[in-house]
Amino acid sequence: MKQNSVAVVGAAETTKMGKIPDVSVIGLHADAALNAMADAGLKPSDIDGVATAGISPVELAHYLGIKPTYADGTSVGGCSFMLHVRHAAAAINAGLAKTILITHGESGRSRVGAGGFGRAPSSLMGQFEMPYGVTSPPTMFTVPVLRYMKTYGVTEEDLANVAVVQREWAALNPRASFKDPITVDDVLNSPMIAWPFRMLMCCLVTDGGGALILTSADRARDFPQKPVYVLGTGESVETPMVSQMYDFTSSTAFKISGKKAFDEAGITHADVDHLMIYDAFAHLPLYGLEDLGFCKPGEAKDFIRERNTAIGGKLPLNTNGGGLSYMHSGMYGMYALQESVRQMRGTAAAQVKDARISIAHGVGGMFAASGTIVFTNRS
Amino acid sequence: MARILPEPTPETRHFWDGCRDGELRLQRCTDCNHTYFPPRAFCPSCASRKVEVYAASGRGVLWSYVINHRPRQDMGTEPYAIAVVKLDEGPTMMTNIVGCPQTPEALVLDMPVKVRFEKQTDDISLPLFEPAQS
Numbered sequence: 001m002k003q004n005s006v007a008v009v010g011a012a013e014t015t016k017m018g019k020i021p022d023v024s025v026i027g028l029h030a031d032a033a034l035n036a037m038a039d040a041g042l043k044p045s046d047i048d049g050v051a052t053a054g055i056s057p058v059e060l061a062h063y064l065g066i067k068p069t070y071a072d073g074t075s076v077g078g079c080s081f082m083l084h085v086r087h088a089a090a091a092i093n094a095g096l097a098k099t100i101l102i103t104h105g106e107s108g109r110s111r112v113g114a115g116g117f118g119r120a121p122s123s124l125m126g127q128f129e130m131p132y133g134v135t136s137p138p139t140m141f142t143v144p145v146l147r148y149m150k151t152y153g154v155t156e157e158d159l160a161n162v163a164v165v166q167r168e169w170a171a172l173n174p175r176a177s178f179k180d181p182i183t184v185d186d187v188l189n190s191p192m193i194a195w196p197f198r199m200l201m202c203c204l205v206t207d208g209g210g211a212l213i214l215t216s217a218d219r220a221r222d223f224p225q226k227p228v229y230v231l232g233t234g235e236s237v238e239t240p241m242v243s244q245m246y247d248f249t250s251s252t253a254f255k256i257s258g259k260k261a262f263d264e265a266g267i268t269h270a271d272v273d274h275l276m277i278y279d280a281f282a283h284l285p286l287y288g289l290e291d292l293g294f295c296k297p298g299e300a301k302d303f304i305r306e307r308n309t310a311i312g313g314k315l316p317l318n319t320n321g322g323g324l325s326y327m328h329s330g331m332y333g334m335y336a337l338q339e340s341v342r343q344m345r346g347t348a349a350a351q352v353k354d355a356r357i358s359i360a361h362g363v364g365g366m367f368a369a370s371g372t373i374v375f376t377n378r379s
Numbered sequence: 380m381a382r383i384l385p386e387p388t389p390e391t392r393h394f395w396d397g398c399r400d401g402e403l404r405l406q407r408c409t410d411c412n413h414t415y416f417p418p419r420a421f422c423p424s425c426a427s428r429k430v431e432v433y434a435a436s437g438r439g440v441l442w443s444y445v446i447n448h449r450p451r452q453d454m455g456t457e458p459y460a461i462a463v464v465k466l467d468e469g470p471t472m473m474t475n476i477v478g479c480p481q482t483p484e485a486l487v488l489d490m491p492v493k494v495r496f497e498k499q500t501d502d503i504s505l506p507l508f509e510p511a512q513s
Contacts, residue, residue, distance in 0.1 A: 120386075121384065122386040122388050124417055127387065127388075127395075128385070128417050128472070128473060129473045131382065131384055132461055132462075132473050132475050132505075133447060133450070133451050133459055133475065134461055134473075135451050138445075138449075139445055143443055143445055143461060143463060144463075145443070145445075146443045146444060146445075146488060147488065150488050193449065194447045194461075195448065196445070196483075197445065241473070243463045243472065243473035244417070244471065248443055248463075248471075
């Protein structure tokens with residue numbers, strides 16, 4: 001895509017976050033969309049493009065009364081919204097639409113109007129993974145990790161430390177679900193979920209949503225909020241089955257998506273002031289830091305232990321508290337994008353001083369897919 | 380509660396027939412010799428449609444796993460390992476490890492394993508793995 005040709009002019013999360021038993025899935029999409037439109041000073045009739053995952057863009061458009069010239073229903077898991085941003089940027093540049101709304105809403109905890117999690121027994125996953133007792137993501141996303149740990153000498157303490165450092169960030173965020181400090185021992189003494197993963201190494205399960213509105217950079221200056229420009233983008237997909245990852249110690253999709261985003265943005269790692277890496281589980285920031293090239297393979301555990309990603313560190317990471325402590329409705333990518341936008345606007349609860357470039361990096365499924373967006377607040 | 384079982388498709392039927400008959404069947408490309416899994420009608424390495432089914436050794440090593448402490452209803456009440464084995468022929472395959480305690484001490488990465496078919500129905504047997512002599 002063309003650098004800085006498109007900007008985020010509206011961004012908001014649902015009014016409430018956490019436990020929202022009185023709103024259905026589509027209601028959460030709508031709440032986030034209305035908040036984002038208010039943020040941008042727009043009405044549904046101003047929107048001519050829609051994108052969403054989880055529900056269909058048809059449902060979204062009709063629910064909000066939008067009659068779009070562009071619809072994107074890319075649904076590759078929790079990073080779908082990174083892909084929506086990328087596709088929206090291309091679509092705006094190509095003239096397919098002028099003002100595109102991207103929404104997420106999920107009743108992860110309360111399950112109001114939510115579908116199930118099953119897989120058809122004739123699908124590849126139904127045939128070659130489901131028979132062996134996998135349940136929800138804690139027993140799938142975690143499967144490659146012992147191989148990663150053995151290869152690089154990563155310990156359970158190293159995994160626990162990821163959660164500890166992110167809780168420090170969450171303590172600064174009034175909207176975070178968990179704010180009380182925790183220690184490595186606390187994590188290692190929390191209930192066993194799927195060895196070696198303890199409860200505090202796993203993300204929350206909450207209700208919530210978020211929405212973004214993108215338009216061309218030349219129009220962005222006329223909106224009420226400080227524009228946040230899209231500097232570079234990447235995406236990739238890898239495997240529908242975690243057991244078929246190309247390499248258990250690295251996400252091929254992360255590498256491809258990350259490299260494309262860095263190349264498009266024309267930046268180096270030293271240029272990045274703020275980073276979000278979708279953390280459904282404690283190993284994901286480790287894989288992310290390495291596969292995006294911030295650390296050499298096996299060195300992310302040391303990078304985090306040396307507090308480079310903590311408050312005051314050189315690469316603030318998951319500053320909203322992440323999926324481990326802030327919120328995780330199921331498809332967390334939208335919240336990573338929201339925090340990057342807040343950091344670029346200068347409105348984050350744990351604001352990184354003078355941040356100019358932020359990356360939001362997402363995973364979809366169980367290492368199935370990836371999307372990477374590089375934002376900047378300089379036109 | 381009956382265990383969740385696979386529903387074979389035309390592309391995977393040979394694999395499940397093999398499991399039923401006590402043979403672990405993989406596919407190999409006759410153009411580039413690449414062995415692959417899961418089954419499909421072409422080679423994922425070179426896209427050739429010239430592929431053959433053959434009986435694999437049924438041997439491999441324990442590649443990675445988790446021990447699920449919240450058992451799925453159809454899997455009983457005790458924690459069990461959800462494992463991936465790396466077959467001697469190259470591919471990885473999800474499975475369960477049987478014939479040994481479901482503990483980190485007993486389940487050591489890279490230990491040799493061999494296939495053991497466990498009959499579920501007249502049509503479906505699952506390829507599980509047990510510790511083997513190296």
